[in-house]
Amino acid sequence: MKYGFILPHGDARTAADFARQAEESGWDGFFVWEAVWSVDAWISLAAAAMVTQRIRLGTMLTAISRMRPWKLASETATLDNLSGGRVILSVGLGAPDTGFQEFGEVTDRKTRAELVDEGLDILTGLWKGQPFRYDGKHYHIKPLKFPHTPPPPVQQPRIPIWVVGAWPRPTSMRRVLRYDGLLPAATGKTGKVEMRPATPEEIGQMKTWIDQRRTEPTPFDIVVEGTTPGDDPAGAAAIVRPYADAGATWWMEAHWGDSDQEQVLERIRQGPPHLS
Numbered sequence: 084m085k086y087g088f089i090l091p092h093g094d095a096r097t098a099a100d101f102a103r104q105a106e107e108s109g110w111d112g113f114f115v116w117e118a119v120w121s122v123d124a125w126i127s128l129a130a131a132a133m134v135t136q137r138i139r140l141g142t143m144l145t146a147i148s149r150m151r152p153w154k155l156a157s158e159t160a161t162l163d164n165l166s167g168g169r170v171i172l173s174v175g176l177g178a179p180d181t182g183f184q185e186f187g188e189v190t191d192r193k194t195r196a197e198l199v200d201e202g203l204d205i206l207t208g209l210w211k212g213q214p215f216r217y218d219g220k221h222y223h224i225k226p227l228k229f230p231h232t233p234p235p236p237v238q239q240p241r242i243p244i245w246v247v248g249a250w251p252r253p254t255s256m257r258r259v260l261r262y263d264g265l266l267p268a269a270t271g272k273t274g275k276v277e278m279r280p281a282t283p284e285e286i287g288q289m290k291t292w293i294d295q296r297r298t299e300p301t302p303f304d305i306v307v308e309g310t311t312p313g314d315d316p317a318g319a320a321a322i323v324r325p326y327a328d329a330g331a332t333w334w335m336e337a338h339w340g341d342s343d344q345e346q347v348l349e350r351i352r353q354g355p356p357h358l359s
Contacts (some may be wrong), residue, residue, distance in 0.1 A: 084327045086355030087112030089143050089308070089337045091347060095127040095338040097208060101351060102131035105138060108354045111140035112171065114335065119149065119182035132166035139169050143308075143335065144266065146177025146269035148198035149188040152205040152222070160236045167358065168237030169326065172356060173306075175247030189285065192229035197221060210236055245306055250281070250289050260297045263331075265289060266325065280309055283325040308335035313353025323356045 088110050090098055092262070101111040112315070113131060117124035120236040128140045147155060156159055177183065179190045189195055201219040208215045212235055214226035231313045245264030249255040252270060260264050265290055267281035289306060297303065307326045311319035311334075323334050334356065341347050 084323065084331070084335045084358060085111040087114050087141075087333055087335045088351055088355075089114045089116065089314070089335055089339075090115075090127075091337075091339050091341055093127075095130040095343060097344065098122075098127035099130035099134050102138060102140070103134045104221055104293050104348060105351050106135045106198040106291050108352050110138060110291075110336075112153075112172070112333070112335075114141050114142065114171075114188060117142045117145050119186050122203075126161060128162055129165060130257075132169065135166075135280045136213070137169070138338065139171050141171035141245075142165055142173050144173035144177075144245075147174045147202040147206070148176055148195040149183065150202065152202040153209060155202070155226075156206045156209040157233050157244055159206075160233050163236040163238055163242055164234055168169045170236070170238070171243050171245060171264075173245040173247075173264075174203065175266065181226060185357060196254070197218075203246075203262070207241055210241055213234040215243075240301065241306070243253050243301070245304065248289065249283055251292075255294060256289070260293065261299065263299070264306055265293065265303050266306050280307060283329040286326060286329035286331055306335060308337040310338055311336060311356045313350045316357060317344075319356035320358050324358055 088105050090101055098115055105113045109271050116129050124142050130324045131140055144281055157263060159170055166335055174232055176192065176195045183190050189198065190301040198221055205222060205224065212233055215224065217224040243264060244262040245266050246259045246262045247266045247268055249268045249270055267286060269281050269285055286305060311320060311322050338347055338350060
């Protein structure tokens with residue numbers, strides 16, 4: 084099991100300072116959230132990259148459906164080179180109630196799903212370099228003749244991509260199969276997607292489904308999030324262990340509702356949970 088810490092809020096300098104502390108305190112990853120209108124995630128991660136050496140850096144998560152995928156391709160590839168190959172990209176349809184309608188972004192779920200699929204095709208295609216051509220429903224790209232294109236990511240065959248998978252929706256889960264990690268979501272009795280932490284039982288079911296179908300050669304992660312007490316190692320381990328036993332490979336410490344930066348920093352200093 085690896086352990087990441089999600090910064091609930093803060094500017095780029097905060098991200099840099101807290102990422103450095105997270106690395107010193109033994110965390111494996113440091114992640115920031117990305118909204119329609121917020122502190123820029125990629126500038127924050129670039130600041131964090133400059134003051135760290137080993138910790139993985141990423142978003143939780145990026146709504147690629149509202150982005151120009153070529154811009155995201157350049158941001159991620161640039162950061163991967165800056166950090167020496169430490170980027171992880173988490174993607175999903177995004178939460179429309181975080182400003183989509185206010186800024187005129189697409190809110191229809193089916194259209195956003197189409198944009199996610201095409202965006203990921205373009206993102207991974209551009210990472211491979213030119214010439215690149217794409218003809219989809221929403222995007223049409225011709226090979227670029229301009230000579231000054233960004234270098235490919237350090238990580239090969241690509242920057243790891245973690246994708247939201249809604250269980251047991253087959254279309255959503257099939258998208259996950261193509262990439263490098265699962266961010267679990269669950270459906271309620273009405274079929275509505277509920278963005279809630281999956282239970283260990285659900286994690287196990289999803290892992291079995293993926294193991295039976297995935298053919299990609301890249302390593303695969305299952306990523307869960309929650310909170311653990313930093314001053315109670317036994318209690319923290321008891322929270323994490325059922326997810327690890329079910330097949331989860333990353334635990335994300337997520338104190339979304341904590342507005343006290345000193346408390347957040349203290350939890351980082353306390354270090355990640357340990358199962359042994």
